[in-house]
Amino acid sequence: MGQCSTDCSKGIRGCTLIRDTLHRFCTTTADMRAANLKIPWDRNLGLTLQNEDRSWLDDYAAFYYKWSHCRDCRLCHTRGQSAPGTGSLSPKVLVIGEAPGPVEDEQGIPFVGPTGTLLRETMKKVGFDLYNDVYFTNVVSCIPRDTRNSKFRAPTNTEATACLERLNYIVNTLCRDTKVVILLGAVAMLGWQRLMHPQTDLTILENQIRVGKSIGWSQDDNFKLYTTYHPSFIERHKKLSDAIKFKSLYQDWIYDFVVVKKFINEGVGRDNPRRQ
Numbered sequence: 001m002g003q004c005s006t007d008c009s010k011g012i013r014g015c016t017l018i019r020d021t022l023h024r025f026c027t028t029t030a031d032m033r034a035a036n037l038k039i040p041w042d043r044n045l046g047l048t049l050q051n052e053d054r055s056w057l058d059d060y061a062a063f064y065y066k067w068s069h070c071r072d073c074r075l076c077h078t079r080g081q082s083a084p085g086t087g088s089l090s091p092k093v094l095v096i097g098e099a100p101g102p103v104e105d106e107q108g109i110p111f112v113g114p115t116g117t118l119l120r121e122t123m124k125k126v127g128f129d130l131y132n133d134v135y136f137t138n139v140v141s142c143i144p145r146d147t148r149n150s151k152f153r154a155p156t157n158t159e160a161t162a163c164l165e166r167l168n169y170i171v172n173t174l175c176r177d178t179k180v181v182i183l184l185g186a187v188a189m190l191g192w193q194r195l196m197h198p199q200t201d202l203t204i205l206e207n208q209i210r211v212g213k214s215i216g217w218s219q220d221d222n223f224k225l226y227t228t229y230h231p232s233f234i235e236r237h238k239k240l241s242d243a244i245k246f247k248s249l250y251q252d253w254i255y256d257f258v259v260v261k262k263f264i265n266e267g268v269g270r271d272n273p274r275r276q
């Protein structure tokens with residue numbers, strides 16, 4: 001990847017101006033399809049891009065536009081906005097959660113509600129550069145709501161399967177240089193299994209996964225996987241009166257991110273000692 005015409009040294013994929021404009025443009029421009037999914041970078045931003053960069057960005061814009069307007073499963077009927085993903089376009093870490101919540105549904109961006117904020121703040125606290133190193137997404141891109149009371153619910157197998165092609169693009173196109181995939185909770189683990197090992201009997205796997213159990217490192221093809229609690233699990237415990245239990249759980253969770261950060265910095269992927 002080359003540079004744009006500015007003096008910044010981050011490169012195209014690390015440029016937050018480009019990324020944020022691209023996401024906004026794909027979400028809000030109704031006639032982008034008519035414009036053949038080409039963002040007028042020069043006119044809008046005054047950027048002169050090399051052809052290679054322009055074509056890569058157009059490809060990502062097409063991906064983002066497609067999943068922002070997707071109607072491949074019934075969740076499209078009850079969503080506000082789809083939230084395909086956000087973060088660095090050349091991430092060292094991919095974070096996969098469950099599904100957008102109400103705030104994410106309103107903004108079309110994953111992990112911006114209370115539990116997302118808890119996750120981002122925790123990752124920042126242990127030294128992650130969220131803008132340049134991390135891409136955030138979920139197993140499904142649209143909020144799953146219970147039809148009887150509109151409350152948030154877990155995505156069904158059918159909904160998760162319908163959204164797999166999106167996750168596939170993120171993993172195989174965006175994450176070529178990614179070192180670690182963090183799976184937040186059981187739904188993310190099942191989503192990963194569905195994507196990478198479609199032949200696996202998910203019923204058996206489901207029985208093996210204990211929701212809320214943080215299980216640390218595993219290896220999958222080229223990816224180092226780290227599985228930990230979903231932030232909503234931590235949030236739920238915060239509301240309980242057992243302050244000591246919450247404190248110990250939260251410390252364990254922070255430590256999980258410390259372990260991943262250490263691996264990113266030093267390439268040391270040892271198991272988390274507290275689980276041995």
Ligand code: SF4
Pocket residue numbers: 067070071072073074075076082140141142159162163
């Ligand atoms: S959840 Fe995924 S497959 Fe379903 S409508 Fe949303 S973007 Fe499309």
